[in-house]
Amino acid sequence: MAQRQEQLDLAVVIGLEVHVQLETDTKIFCGCSTEPADEPNTRTCPVCLGLPGALPVLNEAAVEAAVKVGKALDASIPEETRFHRKNYYYPDLPKNFQITQYDDPICQDGELECPVGGERRTIRIRRAHLEEDPGSLKHKGGSIDTAEYTLVDYNRAGVPLLEIVTEPDFRGAEEVRAFLAKLEEVLEYLGVFDASRDGSLRVDANLSVVDGDDVGEDGSIAEDVLEDANRTEVKNISSHKGAEKALSYEATRQKNAVRRGREVEQETRHWDESRGITVSMRSKEAEKDYRYFGEADLPPLRVAHWKDEIAIPELPDARRKRFHEQYGLGAEAADKLTSTKQVADFYEDVAEAFDPDLAATWVADELLGELNYRDMDVTDVESRLDEVSRLVELVATDEITAKNARETVLRTMLDEETDPDTIVEEEGLGKTGGDEVAQAVDEAIEENPDAVADYHAGEGGAINFLVGQVMQKTGGSADPGDVNQLLREELS
Numbered sequence: 140m141a142q143r144q145e146q147l148d149l150a151v152v153i154g155l156e157v158h159v160q161l162e163t164d165t166k167i168f169c170g171c172s173t174e175p176a177d178e179p180n181t182r183t184c185p186v187c188l189g190l191p192g193a194l195p196v197l198n199e200a201a202v203e204a205a206v207k208v209g210k211a212l213d214a215s216i217p218e219e220t221r222f223h224r225k226n227y228y229y230p231d232l233p234k235n236f237q238i239t240q241y242d243d244p245i246c247q248d249g250e251l252e253c254p255v256g257g258e259r260r261t262i263r264i265r266r267a268h269l270e271e272d273p274g275s276l277k278h279k280g281g282s283i284d285t286a287e288y289t290l291v292d293y294n295r296a297g298v299p300l301l302e303i304v305t306e307p308d309f310r311g312a313e314e315v316r317a318f319l320a321k322l323e324e325v326l327e328y329l330g331v332f333d334a335s336r337d338g339s340l341r342v343d344a345n346l347s348v349v350d351g352d353d354v355g356e357d358g359s360i361a362e363d364v365l366e367d368a369n370r371t372e373v374k375n376i377s378s379h380k381g382a383e384k385a386l387s388y389e390a391t392r393q394k395n396a397v398r399r400g401r402e403v404e405q406e407t408r409h410w411d412e413s414r415g416i417t418v419s420m421r422s423k424e425a426e427k428d429y430r431y432f433g434e435a436d437l438p439p440l441r442v443a444h445w446k447d448e449i450a451i452p453e454l455p456d457a458r459r460k461r462f463h464e465q466y467g468l469g470a471e472a473a474d475k476l477t478s479t480k481q482v483a484d485f486y487e488d489v490a491e492a493f494d495p496d497l498a499a500t501w502v503a504d505e506l507l508g509e510l511n512y513r514d515m516d517v518t519d520v521e522s523r524l525d526e527v528s529r530l531v532e533l534v535a536t537d538e539i540t541a542k543n544a545r546e547t548v549l550r551t552m553l554d555e556e557t558d559p560d561t562i563v564e565e566e567g568l569g570k571t572g573g574d575e576v577a578q579a580v581d582e583a584i585e586e587n588p589d590a591v592a593d594y595h596a597g598e599g600g601a602i603n604f605l606v607g608q609v610m611q612k613t614g615g616s617a618d619p620g621d622v623n624q625l626l627r628e629e630l631s
């Protein structure tokens with residue numbers, strides 16, 4: 140019997156509801172700032188505090204951001220979109236209802252392709268709708284049920300969210316992680332999202348297990364099977380890594396239950412990050428519990444034409460492909476150089492000004508490498524990219540050696556915030572007339588990659604060959620011993 144149970148073939152099914160904070164200056168229905176504040180309840184007004192008589196006014200920037208996401212997800216934007224009130228009573232919601240969208244969401248039927256283990260998977264997007272964020276509760280001296288008291292902060296109330304709902308297309312936790320990473324990448328490219336902002340991505344995940352025999356060859360599962368499967372909704376997931384951990388745990392928990400002949404309860408569960416487990420919160424609310432009805436204070440919004448009027452930038456996958464074709468970059472370099480829009484834009488500037496290969500080395504390897512070593516990224520040196528570009532120029536025009544540029548100038552630039560020309564001057568790194576030999580050494584190295592490879596492979600004769608090349612270039616005027624030494628330094 141035990142053996143038969145173990146053989147039970149079960150498949151995992153996951154669908155997501157991803158809440159992303161849209162980057163706008165002001166809240167979705169009032170003029171309060173969305174910038175985080177040190178003091179609670181300082182970014183508030185009668186509208187986002189839900190005071191009697193206050194009326195919402197829709198923020199155009201939030202709609203624009205949602206349309207951009209819709210275009211990036213290849214979703215359709217309806218002729219008209221409307222807002223609804225979702226009613227529930229909870230202290231983080233001052234009006235006792237949340238303004239959200241119900242049956243005419245702003246984005247419908249999209250998809251997002253993401254790489255999973257060397258393959259490309261397409262996840263269907265059912266819808267994406269705009270809504271306001273509730274405030275935040277701080278339970279003092281414990282968790283929600285043990286705290287002595289709770290504080291409420293309405294600074295977050297009214298911050299624009301886009302809730303993106305997928306079809307139940309995920310067949311495992313690692314797919315969810317890949318999808319979220321891709322989604323964040325796209326959102327950041329669009330300039331509507333800031334991943335570094337606390338709580339800017341929050342995920343509710345629905346998970347069920349079904350009989351493996353119900354999964355078709357192409358991975359599809361019949362509607363009625365999906366509907367009949369008991370599922371749990373896991374809340375409080377706030378990162379890709381968290382999603383993978385929470386859902387691996389939940390998948391195992393459900394599989395174990397089914398294998399032991401128990402039924403999975405349809406309920407809402409809470410991901411407890413510190414304990415690494417999901418815990419039961421409550422039985423799941425049904426839609427009718429929310430008594431949705433139309434938000435009469437906001438007229439329907441005609442949005443269809445916005446789709447044509449709002450442009451979106453080239454998206455990361457397309458840009459990766461173009462970098463490969465246009466600049467001849469390999470997959471790894473193209474990946475690195477398109478990791479964020481800012482890096483990609485900078486790379487293209489440098490590539491166009493100097494040389495695509497040189498730019499790839501300097502941006503992907505040297506700059507990103509040094510930044511990574513310092514636990515920084517390009518946003519930290521945003522205002523100094525001109526200086527990095529100048530450094531590449533110094534190398535491109537042969538004013539300094541690549542070795543000096545890499546080992547002295549770039550590192551000093553980052554550590555001491557000095558500009559490259561100053562460093563070159565102070566350290567005396569400029570190649571002057573006397574540096575004819577140094578230049579010949581650089582050339583000999585560049586022109587003879589095979590000899591360089593032999594040298595690195597430990598072949599003693601290779602260095603003599605390179606010395607010979609340099610001697611030839613300098614018309615025999617250089618000292619072979621010096622040349623030998625210089626070559627070894629450059630090659631180390």
Ligand code: ADP
Nearest residue numbers: 152153154155305306307345346347365368370
């Ligand atoms: P609800 O009625 O609870 O809102 P929906 O059908 O609207 O349920 O779907 C909500 C989310 O649950 C969607 O993200 C969807 O992909 C997901 N979902 C639907 N069926 C399943 C299932 N059998 N297993 C896992 N997730 C599912």
Ligand code: ZN
Nearest residue numbers: 169171184187
């Ligand atoms: Zn306000």
Ligand code: MG
Nearest residue numbers: 156239302343
């Ligand atoms: Mg929701």
